[in-house]
Amino acid sequence: MSLPSRPRPVMLVTGASAGIGAALARVHAEKGWDLILTARREAPLRALADELALTGAAATILTEDLADPAAPRRLFEAVAARGLAVDGLVNNAGYSRTAGFLNTDPDDHRAMIQVMLTAPVELARLFASAMVERGYGRILNVASLAGQMPATGGDTLYGPIKSFLIKASQGLHLELRGTGVHVTALCPGYTLTEFHDVNGTRSEVSSAYPGWMWQTAEHVARVGYAACEANRPKVTPGVMNNLLAGLAKYLPDRVALNMVGGHAKRLKRL
Numbered sequence: 472m473s474l475p476s477r478p479r480p481v482m483l484v485t486g487a488s489a490g491i492g493a494a495l496a497r498v499h500a501e502k503g504w505d506l507i508l509t510a511r512r513e514a515p516l517r518a519l520a521d522e523l524a525l526t527g528a529a530a531t532i533l534t535e536d537l538a539d540p541a542a543p544r545r546l547f548e549a550v551a552a553r554g555l556a557v558d559g560l561v562n563n564a565g566y567s568r569t570a571g572f573l574n575t576d577p578d579d580h581r582a583m584i585q586v587m588l589t590a591p592v593e594l595a596r597l598f599a600s601a602m603v604e605r606g607y608g609r610i611l612n613v614a615s616l617a618g619q620m621p622a623t624g625g626d627t628l629y630g631p632i633k634s635f636l637i638k639a640s641q642g643l644h645l646e647l648r649g650t651g652v653h654v655t656a657l658c659p660g661y662t663l664t665e666f667h668d669v670n671g672t673r674s675e676v677s678s679a680y681p682g683w684m685w686q687t688a689e690h691v692a693r694v695g696y697a698a699c700e701a702n703r704p705k706v707t708p709g710v711m712n713n714l715l716a717g718l719a720k721y722l723p724d725r726v727a728l729n730m731v732g733g734h735a736k737r738l739k740r741l
């Protein structure tokens with residue numbers, strides 16, 4: 472790994488209190504980074520910071536609710552107030568809503584777009600300029616296999632939000648090529664985290680999808696870390712997930728949408 476001249480670069484990880492975000496924080500600590508950990512819940516962030524301290528990584532905790540439109544700017548200012556420079560950004564915080572478009576409160580939709588679409592864009596915009604000036608930076612946007620798959624009903628906005636994040640990452644990757652700032656979209660498939668507990672589909676997805684379709688957060692994090700170091704614009708962990716993404720790309724829309732309709736029926740969503 473090529474690192475900037477300071478002994479330990481600093482990675483800001485959103486959604487670090489659980490799952491893939493916590494795993495990405497652990498991998499970065501292992502590779503010599505200090506961390507800024509953010510999420511809404513303070514207790515798991517503190518527990519993670521204590522754990523990372525045992526590996527020699529310093530972790531700063533900044534609790535924030537990214538559904539608040541003022542949160543990205545507040546994070547930026549809190550980082551500056553502590554005299555920290557951010558060398559890397561992991562935009563990871565996210566969740567899905569599966570009750571259906573018409574059963575979801577408009578404010579919930581707004582919050583989802585804010586947390587997973589607007590906040591990552593704003594955080595990248597706020598922190599990337601200094602990375603370019605220093606000639607070193609890493610931006611890893613945690614999107615999803617869902618962003619490469621046909622549209623789904625039930626969690627109607629989730630896929631499009633993740634598609635946006637993939638395309639925006641690829642555009643920024645091109646724009647920053649040659650500056651020393653790497654930009655990668657990480658597109659996990661089914662991953663064992665709190666995600667399906669939070670959206671209330673744990674028992675459905677556990678019975679619908681066999682164990683081999685699930686990956687650990689640690690594996691996903693290691694694949695994401697390596698891809699960003701290699702400055703790949705996009706990475707999808709797992710052979711089967713890559714086959715699915717490839718298939719979705721070449722199927723006619725009509726066939727692809729029918730295929731996904733069948734998937735939704737298995738999950739009893741439609």
Ligand SMILES: NC(=O)c1ccc[n+]([C@@H]2O[C@H](COP(=O)([O-])OP(=O)(O)OC[C@H]3O[C@@H](n4cnc5c(N)ncnc54)[C@H](OP(=O)(O)O)[C@@H]3O)[C@@H](O)[C@H]2O)c1
Pocket residue numbers: 485486487488489490491492509510511512513535536537538563564565566567586613614615616617658659660661662663664665666667669
């Ligand atoms: N698990 C999967 O199967 C899967 C597959 C593909 C992509 N992904 C993506 O991977 C990312 C991480 O998800 P995960 O699987 O690790 O889920 P998770 O275990 O539920 O973790 C989600 C993280 O996001 C944070 N978060 C949620 N809402 C937030 C808000 N309003 N403000 C700040 N932080 C917020 C949570 O922290 P607090 O609750 O403490 O705020 C938590 O740290 C998400 O973007 C998700 O879309 C997951």
